[in-house]
Amino acid sequence: MTACVRVYRDGRLASEDDVLADVSEHLEATDSLVWIDLVDPSREQLASLAEELDLHELAVEDALKASQRPKLDVYESHAFIATRALTLDLNTGALAETEIHAFTDTRWMVTVRSSDAGDVIDEISRRVSKASRLTSNGASFLLYTVLDSVVDGYVELAQVFDDYYDEISEGLFEERPIAHDKQRQWFEMRRSLVRFHRVTTAMREVVSSLRRRDRRFVPDDMEPYYQDVYDHLVRVIESADATRELGATIVETNISLRDYRQNQIMKRVTSWAAIVAVPTLITGFYGMNVPYPGFAEGWGVWVSVALMAGLSAWLYLQFKSRDWL
Numbered sequence: 001m002t003a004c005v006r007v008y009r010d011g012r013l014a015s016e017d018d019v020l021a022d023v024s025e026h027l028e029a030t031d032s033l034v035w036i037d038l039v040d041p042s043r044e045q046l047a048s049l050a051e052e053l054d055l056h057e058l059a060v061e062d063a064l065k066a067s068q069r070p071k072l073d074v075y076e077s078h079a080f081i082a083t084r085a086l087t088l089d090l091n092t093g094a095l096a097e098t099e100i101h102a103f104t105d106t107r108w109m110v111t112v113r114s115s116d117a118g119d120v121i122d123e124i125s126r127r128v129s130k131a132s133r134l135t136s137n138g139a140s141f142l143l144y145t146v147l148d149s150v151v152d153g154y155v156e157l158a159q160v161f162d163d164y165y166d167e168i169s170e171g172l173f174e175e176r177p178i179a180h181d182k183q184r185q186w187f188e189m190r191r192s193l194v195r196f197h198r199v200t201t202a203m204r205e206v207v208s209s210l211r212r213r214d215r216r217f218v219p220d221d222m223e224p225y226y227q228d229v230y231d232h233l234v235r236v237i238e239s240a241d242a243t244r245e246l247g248a249t250i251v252e253t254n255i256s257l258r259d260y261r262q263n264q265i266m267k268r269v270t271s272w273a274a275i276v277a278v279p280t281l282i283t284g285f286y287g288m289n290v291p292y293p294g295f296a297e298g299w300g301v302w303v304s305v306a307l308m309a310g311l312s313a314w315l316y317l318q319f320k321s322r323d324w325l
Contacts, residue, residue, distance in 0.1 A: 004018055005026070036111070055078065082102075086098075095195050098113070104143050144226060147226075197244060204237060207230045
């Protein structure tokens with residue numbers, strides 16, 4: 001496990017180290033705000049910190065488990081928030097999920113994450129530094145930066161999905177069929193979009209619950225900031241809904257176009273087969289070793305050629321007029 005303990009006082013970063021034993025000492029100062037960032041902690045390490053900060057055992061258990069859906073649990077002395085940062089691999093269509101769990105009180109916040117979330121945490125740290133004056137609002141500001149950074153990733157991802165399906169829809173009416181690898185990517189992107197919608201919907205409930213359930217975690221001064229995060233989530237979900245509908249329409253249209261193309265091919269093949277059958281029938285008849293009108297006569301050859309050419313041309317014109325060729 002690696003740890004980082006940041007202490008803020010008077011709107012600035014007062015200290016930054018990795019000594020968890022000093023957390024209680026930092027909190028003794030009434031003007032201090034403490035952010036503890038834990039990377040892949042063990043059960044024993046988190047339990048030791050939980051005893052010091054009086055973290056609920058159920059929240060500690062959830063923080064140690066993977067695959068926690070975004071949620072908010074409010075306990076007597078603190079709140080536990082589970083979030084998920086998302087990234088998309090456009091080459092494969094796979095959606096990568098990184099969990100970030102947060103324990104928060106009015107004067108401290110503990111984030112528990114894997115090393116994969118380093119970029120998100122660095123972004124959060126930069127945002128806190130740029131708007132350090134808001135640290136006077138306590139841990140609600142730190143929690144806001146976590147939620148806002150995660151949701152900003154959702155906004156970018158929603159645009160990626162939107163651009164992808166716009167590109168797919170533009171190439172839908174090309175004559176060339178979709179390549180196999182593209183079909184696989186298409187399928188993975190649809191799965192990722194469904195998962196994206198589920199995560200963002202759950203996150204909306206988390207932010208909504210924070211704003212209305214217990215006001216001690218979101219003071220009045222921070223309400224506009226949480227409202228902004230909520231608005232972003234609403235727009236992301238609306239975009240995801242519209243993109244899902246577009247994706248379903250593209251699938252239905254692709255199936256219809258595929259059936260149409262197959263029908264066109266079958267009509268062309270059938271038409272040419274009928275045209276070829278005419279000379280085959282005539283030459284097959286005249287090829288029999290039996291007497292027939294024009295047998296062993298020059299005019300018989302010309303009659304058979306005329307019949308083949310005339311009937312084939314007539315069939316061709318008939319099929320062409322019906323747009324079968």
